[in-house]
Amino acid sequence: MKVLIVGDGGREHALAWKLYQSENVDKIFAAPGNDGMLEIAERVDIKADNIEALADFAQENGIGMTVVGPEEPLVAGIVDYFVERGLPIFGPKKQAALLEGSKAFAKEILDKYNIPTGEYEVFTDPDTALTYLENAEYPLVVKANGLAGGKGVIVASNYQAAQDAVARIMEDKTFGDAGDRIVVEDFIEGEDVSIFALTDGQTILPVTSTREHKAVFEGEEGPNTGGMGSYSPSPYVDQEMMDQICREILRPTLHALNSEGIDYRGVMHVGIILTENGPEVIDYNARFGDPETQVVMPLLAEDLLELMQMTNDVKLKYKKEIEIYGSDAVCVVLASAGYPLTYSTGYEIQGLENLKYHDDLIVFHSGTRLRLENENYFTDGGRVLGMTVVGEGILSVINSAYDYIEEVKFKDMHYRTDIGFTISDVPQAPVE
Secondary structure (H helix, E strand, O other): OEEEEEEOOHHHHHHHHHHOOOOOOOEEEEEEOOHHHOOOOEEOOOOOOOHHHHHHHHHHOOEEEEEEOOHHHHHHOHHHHHHHOOOOEEOOOHHHHHHHHOHHHHHHHHHHOOOOEOOEEEEOOHHHHHHHHHOOOOOEEEEEOOOOOOOOEEEEOOHHHHHHHHHHHHHOOOOHHHHOOEEEEEOOOOEEEEEEEEEOOOOEEEEEEEEEEEEEEHHHEEEEEEEEEEEEOOOOOOHHHHHHHHHHHHHHHHHHHHHOOOOOOEEEEEEEEEEOOEEEEEEEEOOOOOOOHHHHHHHEOOOHHHHHHHHHOOOHHHOOOOOEOOOEEEEEEEEEOOOOOOOOOOOEOEOHHHHOOOOOEEEEEOOEEEEOOOOEEEEOOOEEEEEEEEEOOHHHHHHHHHHHHOOOEOOOEEOOOOOOHHHHHOOOOOOO
C-alpha cells in the first residue's frame, strides 16, 4: 500500500518511521515533509493546508491511506473532503476536530456531561474579560479559543499578567483569529500527563501516557512552544490510574460526542492534570501530539497501519488493548535560539553522522534542510531535531539523551536541560 503523510515536522517523521516498518506499506509520500525523512519517504511539494491538491495527489497516485499530522487541516475539514471523494484517510472529521479547534466548545462538552475539568468563563470582548479578571483569584489560565500551534495558553499569576495575556491574544492578535474569543479557567494544581487513545466512534482504547514540556526554558518558564521535550510512559499513570482515566474521562468523552451526534474516529489526545481529587481534563487534541509522537511510536508494539485501518473500519471492539513495549522513551528537542519568537536558520548541523552508532537513539527531524552539494544538514526551523532515546529505566534513558546531545552542534542551539525533572520524585523500579 502507498501511504501519504500530511505535515512537515518531527511528528510526521516519527509517523513515517513507524509506518515504514509495516509489511503492508510499500511506499511513503510526505507532503510537504522535511529532508530528514528522505531515507524512508518521498517528499511532495504540497502544503498541508492545500486540501484539494492533496486529494488530487492521493487519487492520482493510488494512495491507500492518508495520515494527517497537524491540526489545521483537520479543523479545516480535510477528512470530510477526502471521504466525499472516496479517498481513505485517518483522522476525525471537521465537526469532531472542533474538540481541539475550539477551547470553548471543548469546555462546553466537559461541563454539559460532567467530565472533570476546571471552572471557566468565555469572553468575546477584551473589556468584559478585564472586568472579570479584576476580581478573579490567581493564578489562572488564559487561552486563545482557536488553534495557536500549542502556544496560545498563558498562565497568569496576577492581574497584570492576565491583562498582558488579554492584550496579546485579543488586541494584538498574536495568534490571529484564534484570539477572537478567549477561555479563562482555573489553574489546576497537579502532575501534567497526556493520554493517547484511538477511537472508532464506538470503542476507545488507550495507547499510553506521556508528559510534554511546553515552556521554552527550564522550570516551565518563558513562553509556550510547540513542545521542548516529552517522555513516555508517565510513572504517575499506573494501571489503576489509567483505568480511572478511561472510566471518568475517555469513555465519557466518547459518550458525550455520540450524544451530540458527532462521529469521532482517529486519535484522541487528552491533556490531563492529576489532582488530589482525581484526573481533570485541561484540553483535547484531535491528532498525534508533537513531540509526544516521537516517544509513543518507538514504544508501540503493533502495526500502526493496521490500527488505523481498524479505527476507520469501526473494528476496535475486536481488540482488548493496544500493546506497548515495556520500555521507556524520552525526546529532547534541539531548537533554534529565540524560538518560539524570532530566530535565525541556515546553520550547519555537526555530529549527526556519529549519532547513527547509538542503537538506542532515534533522531527525528523537525526543521532541517539537506544541501546536496555537501550532503550536510542545516537548520530550517524553530524546532530542529528531536533526540529520542529508548531503553530500560526512565532516568537512565534521560541521562543517555543528554549525553548524546553533547555530540551535536549548530550555531544558536537551544534545549531544555530538565526534561523529565519531576520524575526524580517518583520511586524508580530497579533495572534488571
